[in-house]
Amino acid sequence: xxxxxxxxxxxxxxxxxxxxxxxxxxxxxxxxxxxxxxxxxxxxxxxxxxxxxxxxxxxxxxxxxxxxxxxxxxxxxxxxxxxxxxxxxxxxxxxxxxxxxxxxxxxxxxxxxxxxxxxxxxxxxxxxxxxxxxxxxxxxxxxxxxxxxxxxxxxxxxxxxxxxxxxxxxxxxxxxxxxxxxxxxxxxxxxxxxxxxxxxxxxxxxxxxxxxxxxxxxxxxxxxxxxxxxxxxxxxxxxxxxxxxxxxxxxxxxx
Numbered sequence: 055x056x057x058x059x060x061x062x063x064x065x066x067x068x069x070x071x072x073x074x075x076x077x078x079x080x081x082x083x084x085x086x087x088x089x090x091x092x093x094x095x096x097x098x099x100x101x102x103x104x105x106x107x108x109x110x111x112x113x114x115x116x117x118x119x120x121x122x123x124x125x126x127x128x129x130x131x132x133x134x135x136x137x138x139x140x141x142x143x144x145x146x147x148x149x150x151x152x153x154x155x156x157x158x159x160x161x162x163x164x165x166x167x168x169x170x171x172x173x174x175x176x177x178x179x180x181x182x183x184x185x186x187x188x189x190x191x192x193x194x195x196x197x198x199x200x201x202x203x204x205x206x207x208x209x210x211x212x213x214x215x216x217x218x219x220x221x222x223x224x225x226x227x228x229x230x231x232x233x234x235x236x237x238x239x240x241x242x243x244x245x246x247x248x249x250x251x252x253x254x255x256x257x258x259x260x261x262x263x264x265x266x267x268x269x270x271x272x273x274x275x276x277x278x279x280x281x282x283x284x285x286x287x288x289x290x291x292x293x294x295x296x297x298x299x300x301x302x303x304x305x306x307x308x309x
Contacts, residue, residue, distance in 0.1 A: 086281060094287035097219060099134045099156055100127045100208045101292055107136035107150035110162070117164055120147045126177050127208070133160060137173060144169065180209045182244035183218045193249065195220055195236060198256065202226040205234075215247070216240045221285055222256065230293040230302075232273065233257035235285035252283045261297040272303040280308035 078086070104127045111117045111125075122141035127134060133153035137146045146167050153160040169177070184207060187193050195205065199222070208219040220236040233253035238246050252275075259271045275281075282304045290302055 090281060090284050091287070093284035094291070096129075096210065097208060097221075097284055097288035098291045099152070100129075100210070101206060101221065101223075101288060102156045103127050103134040103136045103150065103152045104206070105292070106152075106156075106159070107138065107148075110150060110159070111138045111148050114148070114164070117148045120166070126173065126180070128173070128176055129210075137169075140166075143177075146173070176209060176211075179216060179242075179244055180207060180218070183209070183216065183238065183240050183246075186244055186246065187218075187238065190246075193236065193238075193251075195234075199234070200256070200258070203231060203234075203256075203258075214242060216242075216244070219285065221289060224258075228261045228297065230259040230261060230271070230290060230297075230299070231256075232259055232286050232289060235283070235289075237285075250279075252279050252285055259302070261299055267297075268299065270299075270301050270303060272305060274305040274307055277308040280306050 104125060107127075108125055111121055117138065120140055121138050122143055124139045124143050125136055126139070127136040129135075133151055134156075135152075136150050138148040138150075139145065140147050146169060148164045149162065150159055151161045187195060199205065203222055203224045203226070206221045206223045208217075208221065210217040210219070216239070218238040218240060220234075220238075222231045222234040224231045233256040235252045236249060237252070238249045240246050253273075254276055257273050259268070259273075261268050286302075286304070290299075294300075294302075
């Protein structure tokens with residue numbers, strides 16, 4: 055909670071600075087920043103649920119023997135659920151539920167079952183969007199990805215459309231993987247209507263340099279990304295507690 059509060063204070067403090075240098079009113083800036091915070095919180099919950107659920111699944115010999123290489127996370131009535139799929143990707147071999155506390159499970163089930171109609175639809179949509187993005191060969195989502203890093207995909211329905219986020223994760227120690235993050239807006243059929251690459255390059259923040267702990271990191275945004283992004287806040291909230299990093303900063307060249 056402490057680290058989340060620090061991020062919130064940083065955003066509020068920047069409102070006055072932004073208001074002096076942009077055409078937006080302070081009310082509009084606060085509304086924009088509040089919406090970014092809300093989106094980052096949802097992204098964090100999706101990613102944290104996936105993190106913990108896959109750890110639980112791999113740590114269970116019974117599940118590990120049956121699971122394949124795919125899992126899927128989605129929002130349901132009162133929380134976030136991650137399902138672990140079998141090797142054929144047609145059945146659920148485990149599911150993990152999170153509600154208010156994303157440091158611990160709310161409930162789980164290891165009873166093998168068929169996919170629900172909603173789960174089948176969401177997984178099919180995610181795969182369809184990803185296949186379209188790859189086949190069009192113009193989004194450059196896979197290059198460059200250094201060794202020890204991988205792409206994470208988050209599908210969020212909103213209205214009659216979908217938000218498809220791509221974030222970069224890492225298994226390396228003492229690194230917070232900023233950058234190489236995207237947002238695609240698609241229709242119900244997975245056709246890309248708009249997209250944005252938030253950072254021009256991959257930014258691996260070191261949490262320790264020459265044996266000294268890093269307390270803050272700063273990187274700048276291009277004019278096309280004037281605000282702090284939901285992807286980098288979510289990434290920071292995931293990794294910073296591992297190394298007790300209290301804050302990070304963004305320089306907006308546009309504002």
